């Protein structure tokens with residue numbers, strides 16, 4: 001999950017409590033607590049220390065409620081965990097009508113499982129190793145509570161959260177030849193690269209895993225847990241898995257969002273000179289209802305971000321529909337465009353009449369000429385033949401919004417380069433580029449065709465959804481370039 005987090009400063013919990021008092025939408029039938037998935041226990045654990053939803057200053061807070069009996073009171077949370085069936089797993093549902101901007105869950109940062117930016121391992125491998133160690137420690141603690149209590153030195157026991165995690169997570173890290181063969185070349189390369197990276201990390205951490213009785217299956221599970229349940233916080237560069245909030249599924253039009261809330265004290269510096277400052281309160285990670293509120297019984301969803309289907313499939317193991325961030329790669333980079341254009345004219349890499357060296361020299365020369373031809377006019381005025389940096393021409397795509405702006409000029413220049421003298425094309429240059437674009441789009445669309453060879457035999461639902469999503473964006477782009485099919 002990669003939604004950009006909103007770090008909220010002076011807002012603090014008070015504002016959220018006020019929002020909670022806002023009128024809720026018209027009432028609908030309430031849910032019976034016994035219908036909830038056992039995963040709801042994690043919500044209580046995660047929100048410990050929170051005053052709870054719907055409380056303002058005049059009401060008793062969570063601390064006073066719990067201290068009276070000496071037993072931790074159950075927070076009257078507005079959300080619970082429910083099994084949503086095949087495909088989505090569990091999710092969060094509203095247990096009553098929820099007002100706009102109401103805080104639904106509030107998790108102390110002490111209970112957020114964070115990546116360590118200085119780790120030399122891939123972030124998810126490092127987090128996976130630490131999760132397995134935490135699981136081991138928690139199991140030991142359950143067997144010998146007295147012994148372990150003293151050893152743990154007050155470290156968080158993650159057991160409740162770990163027991164709430166899905167026992168099986170399936171992402172493309174588990175794909176074999178059948179699934180890889182049904183993906184396109186670009187995505188298959190991403191998956192294989194990621195599989196290799198995780199295998200390499202496994203070799204590095206193997207001795208530490210052996211020491212806690214874990215092997216490849218455990219490691220693969222743990223890595224996939226983090227791929228499918230992490231937020232990324234850009235300010236700190238950390239990945240975060242937030243117990244309880246990690247039960248929220250994705251929709252493109254979510255009913256809730258997330259924020260980090262930092263406690264603030266007014267006049268801290270001045271006051272600290274005359275009085276011992278109180279211990280700092282940890283920041284909290286919150287799940288907050290959207291502006292429309294949420295009706296009782298409705299699923300509480302967030303947006304994992306507006307990504308193309310590659311990102312959803314690779315990390316989360318599913319492809320959403322709709323997928324507003326969808327994009328279809330036409331070319332990996334400028335060099336691939338050059339080779340493709342040359343191939344179309346029969347004199348390029350596809351030609352059998354040229355040896356490898358000659359082809360490579362032609363590709364290099366064409367790339368140089370293209371870089372110069374695309375240079376902005378100012379550079380020529382300066383007397384410099386400075387070209388554009390073709391390193392910036394990577395992942396050239398079409399999206400539902402249109403064609404990558406870098407593609408048409410690149411193709412237009414290339415067509416002239418490749419054809420050389422024969423470039424006296426009657427059509428205007430933009431038309432030529434457009435024809436090339438359409439030709440490439442048709443090639444790519446054919447790769448995802450229902451009756452094409454690529455997808456046959458693979459019934460893996462996320463792969464089928466991936467192919468459908470790519471087919472749709474190719475069809476929309478073709479219609480935009482050539483007019484609607486009659």
Ligand SMILES: C[S@@+](CC[C@H](N)C(=O)[O-])C[C@H]1O[C@@H](n2cnc3c(N)ncnc32)[C@H](O)[C@@H]1O
Nearest residue numbers: 087088089090228229246247248249250316318
């Ligand atoms: C953060 S977890 C959400 C909780 C999860 N459903 C569970 O049972 O633990 C993310 C995972 O939920 C599933 N998921 C989330 N949103 C989904 C959606 N819109 N469609 C299908 N699966 C979804 C995917 O398996 C994804 O990897």
